[in-house]
């Protein structure tokens with residue numbers, strides 16, 4: 001049975017989305033992304049050459065657009081204006097490309113989202129016809145506001161970008177997932193495979209990550225691990241876990257009719 005991720009009417013056969021930063025070079029980027037099985041690959045327009053810098057190595061030569069859906073992002077933007085300008089540039093560079101990742105940062109120490117600026121940018125971008133996947137805090141009220149504006153996916157942080165601290169607030173993620181009518185993807189802070197699995201077991205529609213793969217000792221092997229982790233968590237979510245039994249054991253085999261048991 002197919003179990004695809006659908007965003008803005010398009011279906012993808014992987015629920016793992018990956019970034020392109022922090023790799024040794026574009027060749028390693030290509031190998032790791034190939035191993036991850038990701039179909040959606042996010043690119044920081046202000047940091048990565050996808051044609052803005054003539055004569056420099058171009059990421060698109062390593063990640064062919066017929067194989068991957070590029071998700072231009074606004075990493076490094078600290079205001080709604082900057083983010084909107086960056087994504088307009090991406091739309092020009094990528095031939096009227098609409099699916100984008102919006103992130104507006106609040107401060108360079110935590111890279112936490114600036115939510116008022118994020119909301120303002122989202123309004124403008126949706127009005128201009130962009131399909132906006134949005135990095136946000138794990139606050140259910142803000143997530144609902146972004147959905148009401150028309151964002152096509154909400155992407156609350158697991159923890160700080162690049163920290164690898166894993167999922168800090170599974171309870172808030174659950175609240176966001178329960179109310180959302182658009183896909184919810186955990187974005188940022190995943191450190192290892194079990195974090196990705198937990199996100200999927202919680203009911204997230206997908207996981208977006210960069211540093212956990214690019215910062216691993218062996219990025220290609222970690223990319224494979226993440227691919228399996230996301231698939232595994234998704235399967236466990238769909239299977240429906242057994243009801244937990246707190247503080248009371250239950251034998252794994254039936255106790256009735258035990259051989260040698262007094263009647």
Ligand SMILES: CC(=O)[C@@H](O)[C@H](O)COP(=O)(O)O
Pocket residue numbers: 018019020021042073075103135160161162163164187188189190208209210211212
């Ligand atoms: C690649 C990208 O978009 C990052 O801004 C994203 O938030 C990933 O964060 P991690 O590097 O913590 O996975």
